[in-house]
Amino acid sequence: MSIVLYNTLTRKKEPFETLEPGRVKIYCCGVTVYDYSHLGHARCYVAWDTVRRYLLWRGYAVHYVQNFTDIDDKILNRAKSEESSMQTVAERYTQAYLEDIARLNVVEADEYTYATQTLDGIQRLIGELEQKGYAYPANGDVYYSVRKFEGYGKLSGRNLDDMQAGASGRVTGEDATKQDPFDFALWKGAKEGEPFWESPWGPGRPGWHIECSAMIRDRLGDTIDIHVGGSDLVFPHHENEIAQSEAATGHPLSRYWMHNGMVNVGGEKMSKSLGNFTTIRDLLDAPNAPDPMAVRLFLLQGSYRKPVDFTDEAIAAAQTSWGTLLDGLLFGYQYGAKLGWVDVEDSAFGDPAAMRIDRESDPVQTFQAAMDDDFNTAGGLAVLFDLAKDLRRAGNLITHTGEADTPSDVLRQQWQTLVCLAQVLGLEARPGVEVSTEGGLSDAEVEALLTQRREARAAKDFAEGDRIRDLLQAEGITLIDKPGGVTEWHR
RNA sequence: GGCGACAUAGCCAAGUGGUAAGGCAGAGGUCUGCAAAACCUCCACCCCCGGUUCGAAUCCGGGUGUCGCCUCCA
Numbered sequence: 001m002s003i004v005l006y007n008t009l010t011r012k013k014e015p016f017e018t019l020e021p022g023r024v025k026i027y028c029c030g031v032t033v034y035d036y037s038h039l040g041h042a043r044c045y046v047a048w049d050t051v052r053r054y055l056l057w058r059g060y061a062v063h064y065v066q067n068f069t070d071i072d073d074k075i076l077n078r079a080k081s082e083e084s085s086m087q088t089v090a091e092r093y094t095q096a097y098l099e100d101i102a103r104l105n106v107v108e109a110d111e112y113t114y115a116t117q118t119l120d121g122i123q124r125l126i127g128e129l130e131q132k133g134y135a136y137p138a139n140g141d142v143y144y145s146v147r148k149f150e151g152y153g154k155l156s157g158r159n160l161d162d163m164q165a166g167a168s169g170r171v172t173g174e175d176a177t178k179q180d181p182f183d184f185a186l187w188k189g190a191k192e193g194e195p196f197w198e199s200p201w202g203p204g205r206p207g208w209h210i211e212c213s214a215m216i217r218d219r220l221g222d223t224i225d226i227h228v229g230g231s232d233l234v235f236p237h238h239e240n241e242i243a244q245s246e247a248a249t250g251h252p253l254s255r256y257w258m259h260n261g262m263v264n265v266g267g268e269k270m271s272k273s274l275g276n277f278t279t280i281r282d283l284l285d286a287p288n289a290p291d292p293m294a295v296r297l298f299l300l301q302g303s304y305r306k307p308v309d310f311t312d313e314a315i316a317a318a319q320t321s322w323g324t325l326l327d328g329l330l331f332g333y334q335y336g337a338k339l340g341w342v343d344v345e346d347s348a349f350g351d352p353a354a355m356r357i358d359r360e361s362d363p364v365q366t367f368q369a370a371m372d373d374d375f376n377t378a379g380g381l382a383v384l385f386d387l388a389k390d391l392r393r394a395g396n397l398i399t400h401t402g403e404a405d406t407p408s409d410v411l412r413q414q415w416q417t418l419v420c421l422a423q424v425l426g427l428e429a430r431p432g433v434e435v436s437t438e439g440g441l442s443d444a445e446v447e448a449l450l451t452q453r454r455e456a457r458a459a460k461d462f463a464e465g466d467r468i469r470d471l472l473q474a475e476g477i478t479l480i481d482k483p484g485g486v487t488e489w490h491r
Numbered sequence: 492g493g494c495g496a497c498a499u500a501g502c503c504a505a506g507u508g509g510u511a512a513g514g515c516a517g518a519g520g521u522c523u524g525c526a527a528a529a530c531c532u533c534c535a536c537c538c539c540c541g542g543u544u545c546g547a548a549u550c551c552g553g554g555u556g557u558c559g560c561c562u563c564c565a
Contacts, residue, residue: 011495028565029565030565031565032563032564032565037565038565040564040565041565042565043565044565045565047565072563073563074563153494156494156495156560156561157494157495158493158494158495158560158561159493159494161493162492162493162494162561163492163493163494163561164492164493164561165561165562167492167493167560167561167562168560168561168562168563181562182561182562183562184562185562208562208563209562229565230564230565231495231496231559231560231565232559232560232563232564232565233564233565234495234559234560235494235560235561235562236560236561236562237562237564240562259565260565261496261497261559262558262559262564262565263565264558264559267557267558268558269558269559269564270565271563271564271565272563272564273563273564297514298503301503301504301505301513301514302503302504302505303504303505305496306496306497306504307496307497307558307559308503309503311502311503313502313503313515314502314503314515316515317502317503317514317515317516318503318514318515320514320515320516321513321514321515324514370505370512376505376506378504378505378506378512378513378514379505379506379512379513381505381513381514382505382512382513382514383512383513384513385513385514386512386513393529393530396528396529396530397529397530399528399529400528400529400530401529457524460524462524462525462526465524466525466526469526469527470527473527478527478528479527479528480527480528480529481522481523481526481527481528483522483523488528490528
């Protein structure tokens with residue numbers, strides 16, 4: 001069995017074969033750092049983080065490179081409006097991106113690249129393209145001549161003659177100097193007061209698309225295994241990357257192209273320009289904010305390729321769902337000692353890296369079959385829920401009756417399987433948070449209230465008994481009335 | 492105008508030829524002073540119309556609807 005993935009280039013699912021056995025080179029288009037990242041970005045980077053985690057779990061050595069676009073008109077505009085510099089703005093939002101995405105448990109890239117640190121590679125590439133006749137200078141700018149590149153349009157399935165230039169309504173003044181409306185800037189001559197770099201074509205800065213081509217070549221080589229990014233980048237960004245890189249090197253830029261679907265709000269794409277976006281930090285820092293893992297779960301419940309609608313209701317449902325997985329993930333910490341597990345005090349307890357799970361077991365095989373099929377995370381999650389529900393049931397039985405009806409070693413295997421598979425999806429529970437008593441009632445206070453309640457109930461004063469029960473519930477304490485007047489409780 | 496994607500229960504969503512995973516919400520039951528918690532059980536024939544097939548949500552054709560891209564974009 002091998003992994004099958006959907007390749008935008010061929011519009012088909014294809015068996016995944018790497019250039020070098022066991023090694024995967026991935027390049028991910030990162031953010032332009034001029035503002036805080038929103039849920040669309042979260043969706044994108046969670047998706048590719050999950051792909052990366054899964055490939056690692058399947059035994060591949062993955063080299064994952066992602067860029068920061070830190071030279072751009074929008075950054076420049078932001079800098080002007082706040083009277084700072086492009087560098088200041090870029091550094092601020094680069095840092096913010098890293099903080100936000102880390103909360104969603106996205107692992108850092110093996111390498112991050114920056115446009116500002118790739119000027120040599122960029123200029124070298126533009127020079128080659130010019131030499132080979134694919135680029136032409138005009139008024140201090142340098143443009144790529146799309147009609148010179150035979151395969152132009154192969155990724156996005158377009159034909160230059162069928163496209164309506166300017167259909168998106170964002171035509172700029174550049175057009176007058178271009179030979180063809182679809183030609184795009186490789187180098188932009190500096191205007192008065194703008195930051196610039198010296199070049200053979202005069203002072204200026206690189207166009208947007210060229211940085212990715214240059215970075216990939218510098219860090220990963222002429223051809224990589226997988227190029228990933230948002231589906232809104234297919235055209236023109238990725239199409240232009242292909243045109244640049246392949247014209248220069250004569251080799252395919254990437255074997256596979258994968259694109260994530262957009263996050264929608266009310267059926268429309270979430271985007272800066274529509275103003276309908278929610279930033280990651282706004283969502284996670286709001287009152288009653290969802291657990292970051294619930295947000296990740298929300299994003300993994302559907303296919304990475306399809307659009308996903310963001311609503312408060314959907315996040316709330318995901319939060320509840322996460323509670324179920326959480327119960328399962330924390331099972332070992334809560335019940336391991338009662339089940340006689342001898343390693344619960346070990347520092348490595350609960351660490352997936354230290355666990356040995358049975359790869360041939362049904363849950364793992366089912367999980368793998370789902371994920372092998374174009375990273376079907378929804379199918380993978382079903383396995384996690386099965387395990388988590390079994391464990392929760394066992395835990396409840398222990399709480400309510402004192403013992404589970406499943407052998408301890410079976411529960412241990414189930415728990416470890418759950419923890420390991422959840423980690424492959426980037427879903428992790430942090431023990432300790434749930435049993436926090438910060439600001440709450442002490443055990444003695446709870447017991448005192450329970451005594452009051454017991455007396456009230458004995459006197460048939462159920463209103464008083466219920467009042468105390470509600471009071472405790474508000475403190476996060478759940479009561480379990482058992483036959484015989486015994487009341488147990490847990491936080 | 493061109494290119495593309497999607498349409499499955501109240502909501503989200505997987506499945507892409509053999510008679511519908513999972514999550515959320517909901518219903519019934521056991522238990523209970525009533526609840527809560529817990530446990531058990533139940534809950535869709537897959538947008539419409541044709542066609543292919545022994546058999547289609549799943550393939551083909553035609554509709555309808557929604558969305559994305561067509562040089563800001565994850």
